[in-house]
Amino acid sequence: MTRSASTVLLAVLLGAGIAGCDSGSPAPTASASAGGQQLLALGQEWVRCLRDNGLTRMPDAELNQDGYLQFPIADDYNWKDDLRNHQSIIDTCRPIEDRYPPNAFRPKEQYSAEDLRKLAQYAECVRQHGLPEFPDPNAAGEFDFSGTSLADGIPGALQEQAAEACHEIWDGDLKIIGATGGKK
DSSP states (O other): OHHHHHTOBOOSTTTTSOOOOOOSSOOOOOOSSOOHHHHHHHHHHHHHHHHHTTOTTOOOOEEOTTSOEEOOOBTTBOHHHHHHTOHHHHHHHHHHHTTOOTTSSOOOOOOOHHHHHHHHHHHHHHHHTTOTTOOOBOTTSEEEOTTSGGGGOOOHHHHHHHHHHHTTTOOSOOEEESOOSOOO
16 A cells, blocks of 8 residues: 555545636636636636635645646645535635536546455455554545544555555555545
């Protein structure tokens, strides 16, 4: 799990994107397939809305190397977890989110039934090798650490032990949600 933990992916932006708000100025509109500058303008509009409504540490929107919109986590501030605790901000800014075109974000990776079976086996293996609270994957192939001792990070030695023991079951990336800390 060492490699996987370094590539921990949080759930997509609270569903298929994140909400926005009406700034009162003419809003960039995005067609079914928007260009990079349109996506970036729409993303920055959403960021301004979040900041104006209390999420003042929200990072700037960026386009990744593949041209998808992203809002990178910086300075140990996980804006996704913070936003989940502010439904009123989500609701206020939802009109911008609703304007995101289908090409705004990297498509979710879809797991096959066989992949989900392997992920469940991987979770069982990890539990047997020092991390008894490691959850089973959900239907989207995500491991939800919420409410477990793992939410604050996995001690490095235990992480390496489990990764070494279980890498033959699953050696791909793991999608972890509900985690707030790094490895200890």
